Amino acid sequence: MSMTIDxxxxxxxxxxxxxxxxxISPLSVGNGEFAFTVDVTGLQTFTxxxxxxxxxxxxxxxxxxxxxxxxxxxxxxxxxKLEKFIVNGREVGYATSAKGQEELFNWLRxxxxxxxxxxxxxxxxxxxxxPIDLIDRRSIHQELDLWQGVITSRFCIAGxxxxxxxxxHPELDAVAVKAxxxxxxxxxLKILFRFPYGSPAKNASDWESDDKHxxxxxxxxxxSRGGSFIDLLRIIDDExxxxxxxxxxGVCLLRQAKHAFALESTLSNDTIEFTCIFSPIPxxxxxxxxxxxxxxxxxxWESFWLEGGAIELAHSQDKRAIELERRIVLSxxxxxxxxxxxxxxxxxxxxxxxxxxxxHLEMHYWHAAHFPLWNRARLLEKSLWWYMSIMxxxxxxxxxxxxxxxxxxxxxxxxxxxxxxxxxxxxxxxxPHPIMYAxxxxxxxxxxxxxxxxxxxxxxxxxxxxxxAIYDAKNDRYVLGPGLIPAQENHSPHVALNPTFELxxxxxxxxxxxxxxxxxxxxxxxxxxxxxxxxxxxxQKDGVYLAHENCxxxxxxxxxxxxxxxxxLGMLPGSMVDKNVMAxxxxxxxxxxxxxxxxxxxxxxxxxxxxxxxxxxxxxxILLMNAPKNTYLPNGHNxxxxxxxxxxxxxxxxxxxxxxxxxxxxxxxxxxxxAPGFPxxxxxxVLWEKINPLP
Numbered sequence: 001m002s003m004t005i006d007x008x009x010x011x012x013x014x015x016x017x018x019x020x021x022x023x024i025s026p027l028s029v030g031n032g033e034f035a036f037t038v039d040v041t042g043l044q045t046f047t048x049x050x051x052x053x054x055x056x057x058x059x060x061x062x063x064x065x066x067x068x069x070x071x072x073x074x075x076x077x078x079x080x081k082l083e084k085f086i087v088n089g090r091e092v093g094y095a096t097s098a099k100g101q102e103e104l105f106n107w108l109r110x111x112x113x114x115x116x117x118x119x120x121x122x123x124x125x126x127x128x129x130x131p132i133d134l135i136d137r138r139s140i141h142q143e144l145d146l147w148q149g150v151i152t153s154r155f156c157i158a159g160x161x162x163x164x165x166x167x168x169h170p171e172l173d174a175v176a177v178k179a180x181x182x183x184x185x186x187x188x189l190k191i192l193f194r195f196p197y198g199s200p201a202k203n204a205s206d207w208e209s210d211d212k213h214x215x216x217x218x219x220x221x222x223x224s225r226g227g228s229f230i231d232l233l234r235i236i237d238d239e240x241x242x243x244x245x246x247x248x249x250g251v252c253l254l255r256q257a258k259h260a261f262a263l264e265s266t267l268s269n270d271t272i273e274f275t276c277i278f279s280p281i282p283x284x285x286x287x288x289x290x291x292x293x294x295x296x297x298x299x300x301w302e303s304f305w306l307e308g309g310a311i312e313l314a315h316s317q318d319k320r321a322i323e324l325e326r327r328i329v330l331s332x333x334x335x336x337x338x339x340x341x342x343x344x345x346x347x348x349x350x351x352x353x354x355x356x357x358x359x360h361l362e363m364h365y366w367h368a369a370h371f372p373l374w375n376r377a378r379l380l381e382k383s384l385w386w387y388m389s390i391m392x393x394x395x396x397x398x399x400x401x402x403x404x405x406x407x408x409x410x411x412x413x414x415x416x417x418x419x420x421x422x423x424x425x426x427x428x429x430x431x432p433h434p435i436m437y438a439x440x441x442x443x444x445x446x447x448x449x450x451x452x453x454x455x456x457x458x459x460x461x462x463x464x465x466x467x468x469a470i471y472d473a474k475n476d477r478y479v480l481g482p483g484l485i486p487a488q489e490n491h492s493p494h495v496a497l498n499p500t501f502e503l504x505x506x507x508x509x510x511x512x513x514x515x516x517x518x519x520x521x522x523x524x525x526x527x528x529x530x531x532x533x534x535x536x537x538x539x540q541k542d543g544v545y546l547a548h549e550n551c552x553x554x555x556x557x558x559x560x561x562x563x564x565x566x567x568x569l570g571m572l573p574g575s576m577v578d579k580n581v582m583a584x585x586x587x588x589x590x591x592x593x594x595x596x597x598x599x600x601x602x603x604x605x606x607x608x609x610x611x612x613x614x615x616x617x618x619x620x621x622i623l624l625m626n627a628p629k630n631t632y633l634p635n636g637h638n639x640x641x642x643x644x645x646x647x648x649x650x651x652x653x654x655x656x657x658x659x660x661x662x663x664x665x666x667x668x669x670x671x672x673x674x675a676p677g678f679p680x681x682x683x684x685x686v687l688w689e690k691i692n693p694l695p
Contacts, residue, residue, distance in 0.1 A: 010325075011147050014325070016635050016636065019140050023052075024633060024639070026054050029150075040155060043122055043177065057203060063241070063278070105420050113204070113357045115236070121192055161181060164179045170296055174275055176292075178294075185265060190263060190264040192262050195234055196259070226248075227247055229247070230244070230245050246276075246277075246289060247274040251263055304336060308690065309689065321684065335653055335654050346360075360411050361411075364383075369436065391456070394460070394464075395407075406463070408430050409425075410430060411424045428484050429501065431461065434461045458512075458516050478535050481548070488547050489562075496548045497550050503568075504575070506531075536549070538568060539551075563606070566586060570612055573668060600629050628640075661691050663675065664691050
């Protein structure tokens with residue numbers, strides 16, 4: 001039902017509130033380019049407690065580091081030996097084997113890795129040896145005000161109250177903090193800035209290598225409004241990081257160690273205010289106070305919540321509705337601060353490292369494709385320039401394998417170079433993604449400018465897809481594989497042929513690219529049209545779709561990981577899908593799959609399939625299924641069971657937003673546009689506005 005929603009009340013009732021130390025569910029502030037994650041003190045004080053769960057990091061889109069090659073070796077990608085696969089009678093090389101080149105293989109996987117720019121926390125050392133034990137747990141109250149983007153933290157330590165506000169500037173890589181306590185006035189409480197060496201580990205920090213990096217004071221000055229600032233230069237091998245710390249009058253910043261500085265009161269002042277800006281280039285801004293940053297944050301987040309889409313479920317009688325609404329609201333916040341930057345995000349965003357901080361391009365859809373659906377297309381478009389910036393590398397990758405067009409890599413850093421992996425280089429489901437992104441953006445603003453901006457991206461992507469498809473003369477059809485690994489990654493590349501999801505996505509991508517030619521006044525491409533018309537049928541057996549054509553035991557031996565065949569009707573419109581067969585496939589997945597092996601985005605995928613099949617009750621049941629990897633923490637993050645290396649999983653949050661958007665606003669060809677994916681009964685009252693349908 002489309003009607004006016006009280007946005008403020010919708011958002012405010014889901015403010016995360018923590019009342020105890022919770023190392024698996026810390027809160028973050030950020031802006032898509034930069035994020036700062038805190039413990040219950042509002043800072044990054046208890047790093048040792050959080051490191052084994054969710055580390056307290058300060059990360060940015062530009063903050064990367066590479067180790068220098070050991071023993072003066074030249075670790076060049078050109079020296080990597082490729083494993084040969086027979087594809088259509090010819091050899092194609094992929095960087096999939098570490099055998100005999102383990103050191104080079106692993107170095108290329110781990111470098112570049114994302115940095116933890118700084119650790120900023122309270123120094124409680126003057127209060128006792130174990131400060132965590134001095135905190136009165138009953139006094140802890142920490143709340144993230146989603147409407148303002150501000151975290152307020154209150155607690156008592158050693159009998160004294162401490163009050164902290166934390167926020168992030170919406171346009172700068174800057175965190176601002178205001179802390180008040182009698183302990184500050186008594187000079188028993190300081191704020192400590194510490195800087196680590198780079199590491200590919202989950203916490204992105206090496207605290208044991210002080211001699212490998214340098215921290216220099218390069219300027220100290222008074223600011224125009226009575227405070228002061230100090231400029232630091234961080235030198236980490238070939239990386240240079242500039243830091244400017246503004247702080248209020250009556251406070252000084254003193255070096256404590258080679259890579260540590262402390263803010264402390266110098267007058268009878270119970271307040272420390274600071275703003276810390278990080279940059280890869282020298283910082284020119286002369287003033288940025290806590291008040292400036294807080295005000296900018298408030299304006300930004302109010303605009304974010306008012307201008308984007310909204311779904312309200314609180315008036316429903318189903319007791320699960322308020323939890324689903326909570327997940328929806330928090331997922332919007334989390335993907336905005338973690339996944340809306342100038343490059344695709346890693347799977348843990350800007351919270352901590354996963355896969356060394358690199359991003360997985362097949363996951364970019366789940367991270368960010370929801371933005372245009374929620375009336376925030378700009379937040380997806382911010383990262384699309386990056387694909388165009390690495391177009392030459394994508395074309396080189398395709399050409400090196402004997403293909404035309406642009407082949408998009410899988411696991412990459414900012415440089416766009418594919419990382420070696422036993423699996424990653426053989427995946428193909430990321431290939432049509434840029435066509436999907438361009439189409440979603442065009443639907444958000446259907447004009448000539450959008451077509452001209454993204455047509456190269458669309459056409460170069462399609463050219464690769466055309467050259468990748470193999471003509472099977474015996475059966476007069478085009479096939480995909482062997483020589484690939486499907487989205488469900490537990491299949492042999494030597495066996496996998498015509499995976500269901502990838503076939504449907506190939507057809508969708510080429511048909512959409514052909515539509516772009518028509519919009520631009522270009523004639524149809526005969527080769528594209530031939531492949532569309534002769535693409536292999538989706539493989540099935542016994543009335544259900546298979547993982548791929550050579551996998552008759554999909555639901556017995558391979559019933560784990562992603563049930564990706566469901567994406568053919570759900571994520572995609574399913575132009576080749578028989579709905580009766582897909583309905584039976586969904587039922588078979590629900591009855592036979594190993595749910596513990598699924599990933600967070602698989603649950604929204606199943607819900608999207610159910611919605612397109614006209615089974616809204618089942619769609620809601622799946623979205624709220626009790627499963628280890630369908631868990632949403634107090635901070636809103638999608639937890640992946642007990643995986644220590646993956647404490648949060650943003651593709652799950654983004655996929656949830658795609659699913660509920662289509663369930664509310666529908667999809668092309670849906671029976672009606674008023675919440676077709678939600679049950680039509682008295683238990684559900686769905687209010688929504690400013691949400692766009694899925695293709």
